[in-house]
Amino acid sequence: MTETETSLEDRERELLARRAAKLFSGRVDFLLSAPQLKFLPEPTVPEIAFCGRSNVGKSSLLNALTGRKAIARASVTPGRTQELNYFEVGEPTLFRLVDMPGYGFAKAPPKVVEKWKALVRTFLKGRQSLHRTLLLVDSRHGLKEVDREMMKMLDETAVSYRVVMTKADKIKASELDAVVAKVAEETRLHPAAFPELHITSAEKGMGIPELRAAVLADAGV
Numbered sequence: 001m002t003e004t005e006t007s008l009e010d011r012e013r014e015l016l017a018r019r020a021a022k023l024f025s026g027r028v029d030f031l032l033s034a035p036q037l038k039f040l041p042e043p044t045v046p047e048i049a050f051c052g053r054s055n056v057g058k059s060s061l062l063n064a065l066t067g068r069k070a071i072a073r074a075s076v077t078p079g080r081t082q083e084l085n086y087f088e089v090g091e092p093t094l095f096r097l098v099d100m101p102g103y104g105f106a107k108a109p110p111k112v113v114e115k116w117k118a119l120v121r122t123f124l125k126g127r128q129s130l131h132r133t134l135l136l137v138d139s140r141h142g143l144k145e146v147d148r149e150m151m152k153m154l155d156e157t158a159v160s161y162r163v164v165m166t167k168a169d170k171i172k173a174s175e176l177d178a179v180v181a182k183v184a185e186e187t188r189l190h191p192a193a194f195p196e197l198h199i200t201s202a203e204k205g206m207g208i209p210e211l212r213a214a215v216l217a218d219a220g221v
Contacts, residue, residue: 013213020212023090028066031086031096037122041086043129046095046219051120052136053146054104057166057202061136062087062099064202065212082116084123095219098130103146124157132218133161134211139168139199142179143186155192162194162214163187169201 034040052058063071071087085099100123101116108116124130133154137147154161163183168176180197187193198214200207 016216017209017213020216021209023094023216024066024212027089027091028068028071028097029088030071031088033083033085035083037119037126040084040123040127041096043127045093045129046131046221047098047127047129048095048215048218049098049100049124049130049133050136051100051133051150052102052166053138053144054102056102056136056138058099058102058136060202061164061166061200062097064200064205064208065215066097082112082119084119090221094221095131097215103150121153121157124154124159130159131220132215133159134164134198134215135161135193136164136166137183139165139176139179140171142183148186151187151190151193155190158192160192160194162196162198162218164198164200164211166200166202168199168206169204 031041032039050058050062063069066087066089082101084101087097087099089095089097100120103116124133135147135150135154137143143151151161165180165183171179176199180199184195184197187197188195198207198211200211202208
C-alpha cells in the first residue's frame with residue numbers, strides 16, 4: 001500500500017469515526033425486552049448484537065458507546081437476565097443494538113442455562129437482520145471456557161463476530177499485551193471471527209471511537 005493510499009484510508013477512518021460519534025450523540029432509545037423470540041421486533045433494520053460473560057462490562061460498554069449513563073443497566077444477579085434487550089439508533093431508526101443475556105451462569109439454575117442456550121442459538125441462527133455480533137472478553141482474564149463455547153456457537157451458526165477486550169485499564173500494559181496476543185492467536189483459529197481485536201475501556205474511553213466506527217461500518221449505514 002502506497003503512502004497516498006494509507007493517508008486516504010486514515011482519512012476515511014477519521015470521517016467514519018466522526019460520523020459515528022455524531023450519530024450516537026443523537027437518538028438512542030430503548031425499544032423492548034424479548035424473553036422469547038416471538039417478541040422480537042420486525043427485522044426491518046440492521047442489528048448489531050453484544051454478548052459476553054456475566055460481569056464482563058457489557059452494560060458499561062454499551063453506555064460508553066452510546067454516550068449515556070444508564071441506557072443499559074447491569075443485572076443485580078449475574079446470569080439471571082434472560083432477555084434480548086433492543087435499542088434503536090438514529091432518527092429515523094438506522095439500526096439496532098441488541099444486548100444479549102450474559103453467560104457464565106455461576107448462580108443460574110440448570111433450566112435457566114438451557115433456556116438461554118435455546119434462545120441464543122435460535123436467535124443467532126435465524127435472525128437475518130443480524131449483521132454482526134460483538135463478543136466481549138475481560139482483559140484481566142482472557143478467554144474462559146464459556147467464551148470458547150460461545151465462539152464455537154457463533155462459528156456453527158455462521159455469525160461473523162468481533163472480539164472486544166473490555167476493562168483494559170484494569171491491567172498493567174505489559175500484562176495486557178500478553179493477554180491480547182494470546183486471545184488474538186486463538187481468535188485466528190475461528191472461521192467466523194475477525195482477526196483484529198478491539199481493546200477498550202468504558203471508564204477511560206479507550207477504543208470507544210474506533211468501536212463506534214466499526215459498529216457503523218458493520219451496520220452498513
